[in-house]
Amino acid sequence: MSKGKLGYYDPKKPQAGRITDIGPSHYGQMLPPVIRRNYGKWASHRILEPGLLVHVSETGEKAFTVRAAAPRLISVEHIREICDIADKHCNGYVRFTTRNNIEFILDDEAKAKALKKELDGKKHIGGSFKFPTGGTGMGMSNIVHTQGWVHCHTPATDASGPVKATADVLFDEFKNMRLPAKLRIALACCLNMCGAVHCSDIALLGYHRKPPAIDHEVLGKVCEIPLVVAACPLYAIKPITTEEGKKSVSVNNEKCMYCGNCYTMCLGLPLADREGDGIAILVGGKISNRISMPKFSKVIIPWLPNNMPRWPEVTNVVKHIVEVWAKDANKYERIGDWAGRIGWERFFEKTGIPFTEKSLDDYRLAVDTYRTSTQFKYTDHAWAVSKAVGGI
Amino acid sequence: MGAPGQEKLWDKEEKEHKKYDDIRIFTDEQLKNYTDDELKNFKVKHDISMIEQLESGPWPSFVSDIKREALHRHKLGQDNLMIPADICDDLLGIVELSYKEGETHWKHGGIVGVLGYGGGIVGRYNDQQAQFPNIAHFHTIRVNQPSAKFYTTDWLRGFCDIAEYRGSGLTNLHGSTGDLVILGSFSDQLEPIFFDLTHDLGVDIGGSGGNLRTPSDCIGKARCEFACYDTMDLCYEMTMEFQDELHRPAFPYKFKFKFDGCPNGCTASIARSDMAYIGTWKDDIRINQDAVQEYVAGKIPVDGGAFAGRDWGKFDIQSEIIDLCPTKCMKWDGKKLSINNAECNRCMHCIDAMPEALRVGKDQGLSILFGAKAPILEGAQMGCLTIPFMYVNKPYDSQKNLVRKVFDWWIEEGKNRERIGETIQRVSLKTFCEVLGIPPMPQMVKEPRSNPYVFFKESEVPGGWDRDINAYRTRHPR
Numbered sequence: 001m002s003k004g005k006l007g008y009y010d011p012k013k014p015q016a017g018r019i020t021d022i023g024p025s026h027y028g029q030m031l032p033p034v035i036r037r038n039y040g041k042w043a044s045h046r047i048l049e050p051g052l053l054v055h056v057s058e059t060g061e062k063a064f065t066v067r068a069a070a071p072r073l074i075s076v077e078h079i080r081e082i083c084d085i086a087d088k089h090c091n092g093y094v095r096f097t098t099r100n101n102i103e104f105i106l107d108d109e110a111k112a113k114a115l116k117k118e119l120d121g122k123k124h125i126g127g128s129f130k131f132p133t134g135g136t137g138m139g140m141s142n143i144v145h146t147q148g149w150v151h152c153h154t155p156a157t158d159a160s161g162p163v164k165a166t167a168d169v170l171f172d173e174f175k176n177m178r179l180p181a182k183l184r185i186a187l188a189c190c191l192n193m194c195g196a197v198h199c200s201d202i203a204l205l206g207y208h209r210k211p212p213a214i215d216h217e218v219l220g221k222v223c224e225i226p227l228v229v230a231a232c233p234l235y236a237i238k239p240i241t242t243e244e245g246k247k248s249v250s251v252n253n254e255k256c257m258y259c260g261n262c263y264t265m266c267l268g269l270p271l272a273d274r275e276g277d278g279i280a281i282l283v284g285g286k287i288s289n290r291i292s293m294p295k296f297s298k299v300i301i302p303w304l305p306n307n308m309p310r311w312p313e314v315t316n317v318v319k320h321i322v323e324v325w326a327k328d329a330n331k332y333e334r335i336g337d338w339a340g341r342i343g344w345e346r347f348f349e350k351t352g353i354p355f356t357e358k359s360l361d362d363y364r365l366a367v368d369t370y371r372t373s374t375q376f377k378y379t380d381h382a383w384a385v386s387k388a389v390g391g392i
Numbered sequence: 393m394g395a396p397g398q399e400k401l402w403d404k405e406e407k408e409h410k411k412y413d414d415i416r417i418f419t420d421e422q423l424k425n426y427t428d429d430e431l432k433n434f435k436v437k438h439d440i441s442m443i444e445q446l447e448s449g450p451w452p453s454f455v456s457d458i459k460r461e462a463l464h465r466h467k468l469g470q471d472n473l474m475i476p477a478d479i480c481d482d483l484l485g486i487v488e489l490s491y492k493e494g495e496t497h498w499k500h501g502g503i504v505g506v507l508g509y510g511g512g513i514v515g516r517y518n519d520q521q522a523q524f525p526n527i528a529h530f531h532t533i534r535v536n537q538p539s540a541k542f543y544t545t546d547w548l549r550g551f552c553d554i555a556e557y558r559g560s561g562l563t564n565l566h567g568s569t570g571d572l573v574i575l576g577s578f579s580d581q582l583e584p585i586f587f588d589l590t591h592d593l594g595v596d597i598g599g600s601g602g603n604l605r606t607p608s609d610c611i612g613k614a615r616c617e618f619a620c621y622d623t624m625d626l627c628y629e630m631t632m633e634f635q636d637e638l639h640r641p642a643f644p645y646k647f648k649f650k651f652d653g654c655p656n657g658c659t660a661s662i663a664r665s666d667m668a669y670i671g672t673w674k675d676d677i678r679i680n681q682d683a684v685q686e687y688v689a690g691k692i693p694v695d696g697g698a699f700a701g702r703d704w705g706k707f708d709i710q711s712e713i714i715d716l717c718p719t720k721c722m723k724w725d726g727k728k729l730s731i732n733n734a735e736c737n738r739c740m741h742c743i744d745a746m747p748e749a750l751r752v753g754k755d756q757g758l759s760i761l762f763g764a765k766a767p768i769l770e771g772a773q774m775g776c777l778t779i780p781f782m783y784v785n786k787p788y789d790s791q792k793n794l795v796r797k798v799f800d801w802w803i804e805e806g807k808n809r810e811r812i813g814e815t816i817q818r819v820s821l822k823t824f825c826e827v828l829g830i831p832p833m834p835q836m837v838k839e840p841r842s843n844p845y846v847f848f849k850e851s852e853v854p855g856g857w858d859r860d861i862n863a864y865r866t867r868h869p870r
């Protein structure tokens with residue numbers, strides 16, 4: 001690799017030696033030999049124990065995979081340690097999963113078990129595991145997440161912190177396979193959802209609660225006002241000229257649902273606010289087509305505070321939901337399938353999570369979520385309505 | 393390198409392959425330059441007592457990890473690094489500040505990039521430059537990951553050296569879309585990083601902004617018996633075919649391809665990609681009746697052993713498979729499992745549960761679903777089943793031609809910051825079908841429309857829409 005401030009780059013001849021449009025490195029050169037020999041020939045698989053899979057080929061060969069967690073935000077020191085392990089055990093091959101797990105692939109069961117033991121023995125000086133194995137079968141896989149306060153300009157919460165706190169309280173579910181179905185948790189630190197959490201069993205979603213503050217000083221100078229106006233999905237933004245004669249915008253606070261799309265278009269409309277920001281919790285989504293069709297996650301708690309550094313209000317609720325589901329659901333039922341079977345009124349009853357006026361959809365197509373049937377179950381929520389109208 | 397002729401640059405199984413030693417920046421001594429004791433006693437420049445509380449607990453701590461990178465950089469010294477040696481200290485410091493204040497300190501945007509490209513790098517600056525000058529810039533470089541995120545350690549170590557020498561030493565493995573992410577570089581290092589990546593590592597940067605985002609895929613046929621097409625190769629070939637669209641933003645907004653090998657959807661294409669390619673088959677599920685018997689007898693663990701952590705009782709094929717089948721197309725007579733394949737909707741449940749007895753069909757291809765996206769702005773959408781089945785044959789001309797049709801139309805029709813799912817919603821699925829030149833099919837909808845507000849074309853109604861009111865009045869006086 002090049003050294004020095006400019007490396008191979010010559011600013012006087014910026015095109016000299018420039019290579020473009022070469023795309024990713026070809027995957028073929030990255031595959032462990034056991035994978036090359038059996039590419040497209042796999043016949044079946046088993047999970048031998050949490051964090052250890054075996055895939056069996058039509059050729060009779062077996063590939064053993066040890067899966068370990070990684071926090072996604074990792075240093076090159078951490079990656080080099082992963083490489084050291086891969087060099088020692090896997091002839092220099094390693095891969096990562098969509099959910100940020102590390103996978104070491106071997107062709108020998110005893111060696112795979114030895115590697116697993118080694119991984120589980122490695123700890124950071126601060127006390128946490130470096131490479132805890134697990135994340136297989138009917139347990140919790142890694143929690144996928146976004147950047148938060150480490151790198152992002154629009155977050156309503158941090159990402160790495162609440163994920164670490166949540167994974168700590170659910171650690172046993174990563175290490176075990178004792179849940180009724182898979183548990184997939186995801187965090188996105190704002191509505192932009194670069195983490196696309198909207199189809200997760202449990203989604204933690206950063207949410208602002210205050211309309212943007214308006215920086216009249218700069219807005220007209222640095223932002224395209226028509227684009228800012230058009231950015232608002234609720235038509236709450238209008239162009240104005242301030243009393244000082246500056247071109248700017250006004251925001252109808254009553255209409256705003258704090259999505260932050262205006263801030264994405266214009267730096268003059270920040271939303272971040274200590275008191276306003278927090279985390280919404282959604283449950284019951286899934287991606288897989290298994291048994292039932294894929295589902296969106298549903299809002300069950302509109303907002304919980306950012307209580308740093310460990311977000312106890314959030315982690316307590318998440319742990320509680322998982323416990324209630326694990327106890328009550330049938331085998332194969334994801335959280336959304338379970339809630340669908342017992343009825344969402346029963347979900348709120350069993351979890352004790354309050355159903356408030358904010359749980360009633362009032363955005364577009366809200367009517368699609370209204371129940372248009374006499375099929376319901378009696379819970380205290382129902383009795384309260386009956387009492388309120390003098391019906392009982 | 394991905395470029396033609398360079399596919400085996402890093403191949404360890406080839407005699408003449410590139411090695412880490414050929415391109416390394418740091419010596420072994422530089423890489424192992426601190427002791428456990430030094431790390432134990434190490435204090436970063438700022439008070440970070442609040443986020444240090446995230447070092448305890450079992451889950452891998454990002455704080456502990458960033459601290460060791462901070463120490464490693466201190467010991468490397470500024471002479472061996474092209475951006476501040478204290479960059480991790482300042483990063484932890486600003487995160488601590490956000491933990492105290494509950495608000496981010498990263499500024500809005502900042503357009504940076506490399507010559508000739510419009511995407512792949514995201515500019516980032518903090519708003520506390522006096523207190524944290526070492527993270528005055530903290531740009532992100534998205535690097536296009538290889539299919540299914542397989543690596544050789546030689547390649548990864550090379551990546552690490554670039555990310556440390558010209559970046560903060562912090563990364564995302566991987567970003568949400570799938571890229572390898574180099575976090576925390578300065579503007580003057582972007583071209584040198586790009587040159588190192590392309591010249592020495594043989595890899596390009598990924599997408600950002602209104603362009604094709606870096607495609608990603610599941611592990612596919614590399615290690616999964618469910619994969620119905622070669623996800624890794626299709627992902628690679630489509631990425632190569634649409635390099636221009638990936639690097640030079642010409643779209644109304646982002647556009648994502650994701651490749652899932654089967655309806656289990658491990659890459660979440662159905663929720664997260666504008667164009668989701670999901671493997672499927674059109675013949676019969678392959679049944680090994682002997683193995684079915686073994687499942688029934690409890691000799692093979694259900695779901696490959698995925699339920700092993702709890703005693704769920706004896707496996708009952710009737711209640712667990714036959715009754716849970718969404719189309720009720722299966723029968724078990726105590727000896728033989730039969731499937732009415734014509735009625736199967738390929739949900740994968742029986743195959744997931746009994747992978748040693750049931751296999752996906754042999755006549756394989758893929759379905760394509762359009763328009764998935766997160767809620768901003770019009771609400772979340774999942775992909776709409778639009779193409780039921782396509783064979784997947786190299787060089788994938790039918791897949792590529794379909795994409796060209798979609799891009800040509802959407803570049804013209806899409807509004808600023810409108811994902812294709814929203815464009816389709818705005819102009820109607822009917823219009824989109826016309827664009828693709830496909831007939832409508834009932835599989836595109838959950839149920840037929842319940843409102844009767846049907847638009848007709850003038851040509852469809854005899855006599856057209858120009859009517860003579862006088863003639864009407866001769867029949868119907870006022």
